[in-house]
Amino acid sequence: MYSKILIANRGEIAVRIIRACKEMGIESVAVYSQADAEALHVALADESYCIGRAEASDSYLNAERIISAALVSGAQAIHPGYGFLSENKDFAALCRKYGIAFIGPPIETMEKLCDKAAVKRAMADAGLTVIPGTGQLESVEAAKREAEKIGYPVMIKSCLGGGGRGIRLVRTEAELEQAFAAAKAEGTAAFGSCSVYMEKYIHPARHIEVQVLADEYGNVACLGERDCSIQQRKQKLVEESPSPAVTDGQRAELFSRVREAIKKVGYHGAGTLEFLYDGKEFYFMEMNIRLQVEHTVTESLTGIDIVKWQIRIAAGVPLSFAQDDVDLRGSSIECRILARQPGKVEFLHVPGGPFVRFDTYLTVGTKITPYYDPLVGKLIVYASSREEALRKIRAALCELVIDGLPNNIEEQLEIVSSEEFSSGKYDLDFFTGGERT
C-alpha cells in the first residue's frame, strides 16, 4: 500500500479523503491556496504545502506545483478528488512521468473516455442503450430526414457544446429550420464551431446514475444506482439511493448490462455511468471517471467505503467482494448544503444520531471565500425504509445550524418535505414544473 498520498483538492472532499488515509494508516499531504491557509484539510493532513494564490488557476489547477509538492513530500500517489484536475489526462500523464500513482483510471482509459461521442459508441457496442442521435449534420434537409427517423421531439446540439448553450428543442418539423440555424449561430458565438448534431429529446426523464467499482483484474461491482433528478440549473441538490422509480427487475438488468460494458471498455477504478430514464428505458449519457460528490449516498446505503477502495484499486488490490455481496437494502438520502454568499461561520451545530452523516470542512470561524465551489457540506442519512429516511433527513436538516453563512438549509427542508419528493414521483422538471428553461 502507498504510505503517503497527496490530496490535490480542497474543501469537504479533501477532508473526506484525508479521513480515509488516516483510517488506512497512510500519511496525508495537503496542498492549499493562500485563501485556504487555515482550512480544515490543512489542519487534518500530516503535511501541507501552499501552492499559490487563491485563484484556482494559480493553485488547485496548477499541475506543476502539485507534482512538485508530491515529489518534495515523497508522496507515492495523488488523489485528485472531484473537479479541478480529476479528469485531466495531462495531469495524469505528468503523475506517471514522475512515478506518482494517479488515483483514477489509467491514462489510456481516460483518453478513450474523454471523447464523448466515442464513449457513446463504445457503450452502445458494449450493449447499453444510448440516446438515439446522429453524427454531425451538414444541412437542414439532412436534419429533417434524421428527425423523421428518430421521431420528434428532438434536440439540435452544438458539437462542442456544454453548459446548456448551443442547444435547441424541436417539437415539430415546422420548428426545425429555425432551430437548426439558431443552434449553429449560438455554437459559432460560444464555441467557435457551427457544427451541430441531433439527439432524441427524452422527456419527462429522471437522472439515474450507477456507481461502479472495478479493479485491474476484471472484477466489477455495481454499488447501486442514485437518483439525482432534483436539479436546479443542472446543479444537483438532493440525491437518493435506491431510486424510488426503478424496480428490482429493471435494476438487476441494468447492473448486468453496466458490468458487461465496464468489462468491455477495460475500465478500472471508481466510476459513474449517467443515464436518462423515461420510465421504460435507461439511455446512457456519459461516464464520470472520478469520485463524485454524491458518492456518500452510496456509501451510506452499501456500507462500502468508495474512497478507500479507490486507493486500494490504484495500489493493485483486488475487490474483496462480489456483486452478490453488495447489500442494497434500505434507503439513503443526501442534501447538498450550499453557501449562498461569502461569509464566516459564527456558530455551527451538526446533527447526530444513528446513520446521520455530515461531510463538511466547516468549523466555527471558517471563512467562505468567493473563489471556489459553493458546496460547504453534505448531509446524508440512512434508514431501513424510504419513509424512515425521509423523516430522518427532515429532522437532521432542522438540527443543522450554520450561523453567519447564508445557506440553503431551508430550501432543502422544503424539497424533502414536498409532496412530490416524498411520493418519489418526481423528475428533472421538479423546479421548472414541466417547462423547459
Place this chain on the structure above:
Amino acid sequence: MTLLKFLKPKNELEPGGRQSVPITPDENEPSKQCPNCRRLVPESSLWANFNCCPHCGWHFRLSARQRIGFVADPNSFSELFADYRSDDPLGFPGYKKKLELSRRVSGEVEAVVCGAARIKEQPCALFVMEPSFMMGSMGTAVGEKITRLIEYAIEKRLPVVGYTVSGGARMQEGLLSLMQMAKTSAAIRKLGEEKLVYITVLTDPTTGGVTASFAMQGDIIIAEPRATIGFAGPRVIEQTTKRKLPAGFQSAEFLLERGFVDLIVPREKQRQVIGTLLKIHGGAHTDG
C-alpha cells in the same frame, strides 16, 4: 483563527498492493551514470528516489541543503552561524583561490551547514556536511561551527543530529584543522555529560580526521548503505601493514558486522528512523 491541532491515530498501514509506481522518463532527459551498476539513470528517476539508483539502490551524493530537505520537517530548519568562514591562516599556496572556487561550486561559504530543525516533529540541532565544498574537509570554521552548534544544543537542551561526509582534516590549515578534532570531541563529551543524545549519520565518504573525531563519537551511529567509512585510505594501510585487506573493507556493511556502526538506514527511511530515535531518547527537554 489558527490551525486546529488534531491527535494522530496510531493506525498501521493497510497491507497489500503496490508501494509505488515506476517513473516514465522523458526522451532526451539528462541522466547520470550510476557509479555502482554503471547504468544511466534519468534525473527525474533520481529525483523521485531520494537520489538513489532505482536499479541497484546506490546512494548518490547529496548537497547539504538537499539532505536537510529530505530529513528535516518542511520549513523547520533555521540556519545558525551561517557567516562563519575559513580564512587562510597559514598563507597556504593556492588555498584562497580554492576556497573561492569551492564557494562558487557549492553555493555554501563553508563545508558544513548548521542549524536548529525538527525531524518528525522532534526538535534538534542539526549539522550537515557539504561534499562539493573541498570534499567536506574540516578546517577551523567547520570545527568551530560544529562546536558552537553543540554548545547551542546544550544551552537549549536539544539532541544533536549530524550528517558527515568528508575527506578528513583540511591540510591547507595544517595543525589548526587537526586541533578541531580535539575541540569537537571535547564539546561532544560535554553534550554527553548533559545527558543529551548525539546521533551521527555517516555518508559516503566519511574518512580521516572527521571519522577520528565527531563522526564516530555518536551515541548512535547510523550509516548509509555502501558508504565508505574509514580513517586512512586502503592503499596506505596495505603499504603500512604489508597485508592484503579483506573484501568490502571500509564499507558501511563491513563496519556494521564488526560493531563500529549501529545501524544502516537507507535514505528514504532516515527521517522516520531518526525521528523515532529522538523520540525514544526523550527528544528535547525544552521547546528549543
